[in-house]
Amino acid sequence: MTDITQALAGIVGEAYVSNHPEEAYFYARDPGLMPPHAPDYVVVPKVVEEIQEIVSLANREKIPVVPMGAGLALTGLVIPLKGGIVIDMKRMTRILKVNETGRHAIVEGGTSQGLLKSYLEKHHPRLRHSIPDSPATATIAANVMIHGQGRLTQQYGFNSDMITGLEVVLASGQVSRIGSCALSPDWFSKGAPLPDLTGLFLGWFGATGIITKIGVKLYPKKKLRDVEIFLTDRADLVPDMIYELTHTEMVEDINVFAQPKPMIFKDNHHITLFFTGDTDEELEFKRKTIWHSLDRFIRNKDGGFMGVPPVMKPTLLDMPQRSVSRFADVTKGGGFEYSGPIIMVDKYPACAQKILELAEKYDLGYSGMARIIGRSHAMMYGFAFTFNRADPDMMERTRKALHEVSVFALEAGGIFWKATVDEQRMAMEKMDPVTLGLMKMIKEQMDPNGIMNPGNWEVTEV
């Protein structure tokens, strides 16, 4: 055992630290396309004090630390680019509190989406949180860290807008409480009316701190939920359609997908509309309001509701929607990755055109999927390509296609979501230099030894 392994074992116990190559092999990669890089150590702490001790040790010895949830962001954000210690959060999964009337939950930094969902179903059936379509093992803290989006995003914004506070271990090893919990036992606000310090952490990919607790807003869970699909072959009209739909304020979530397989989906854009109600009357009222909002497009023969077959409904209504993961096997060989810029909804036609062009140019299977954020304030447009992991040429073509997506997205005024290191560099090159200088100042103050997920958001020049 090396000295560091021994010191880590002294903190978390021997069973929860490893420097073995077979473990390093797995922690060296994520399911996406980024090249692997092995950590020197992996630790799986159980309590915040252990994280404090690990980070203090790393800071003293100037060893990188990389926090990891489920490792499903796909863009290499948990790959320890400079080696060091991967802190796997999987044992910190306690649901500490659910405040039913204040509609929020406080959970530990490794709690998965699936765990909170099933806990609420069992103990608080009238409440729900905004669930993304990532596999249920994905963690709540990491999803908020990368400004993820979920089922309630059309109504309430990014999942990171739906939090009520943070507990964070800083690079110094100190613990900081952010939001109302900084001075109150109650976690009801992430900032207001104080200065909102969550911005020092969210979007930084763990490069400024490790979230050990998070307050998550909960929302009314209606008894009934249904889905409708509006079909159109007019990509140019999708933004107007979305405008009308969001104007009804009746839709829970709006996703628009376009893909060539299975054949039934080819050549159309599928505006998928989820809505909820406590009674059949409420559900029917919403359904009709949604239908009527698109009357003029139906009259002009620019689209129509397709009537979702009952066999298709359980798949669509599943949360998370497991069929999304199955896309990885459309091309046999089990790989997919997507670049998902956050971009204005009026760019939908250009995005839809771009994904077609790239799929043809690089001969790749694809799926384009937009999730509407807020009342049409923006969208995440996922350019997803599927590849065979055993085919290096296909993986290279996918890399090239995704790079072209990044260039396109930036030119079209978009901002990379869960940006790869290359995309982070591209974003910083384009960023207002004063803002970039501010980022540099924050990073240097918060992580003077550069140990926190190094390689990410590294501002080298201003």
Ligand SMILES: Cc1cc2nc3c(=O)[nH]c(=O)nc-3n(C[C@H](O)[C@H](O)[C@H](O)COP(=O)(O)OP(=O)(O)OC[C@H]3O[C@@H](n4cnc5c(N)ncnc54)[C@H](O)[C@@H]3O)c2cc1C
């Ligand atoms: C099939 C599929 C569907 C998906 N659908 C969606 C979707 O609908 N919506 C969506 O938002 N995303 C989606 N994703 C992307 C991604 O899986 C999710 O955003 C997921 O929530 C990421 O969580 P994770 O635990 O896997 O994060 P990780 O990949 O483990 O971590 C992401 C980042 O957060 C940092 N981090 C992890 N834990 C902490 C912590 N405690 N403190 C500080 N930093 C931390 C990591 O260092 C890394 O930089 C999807 C992915 C797949 C594979």
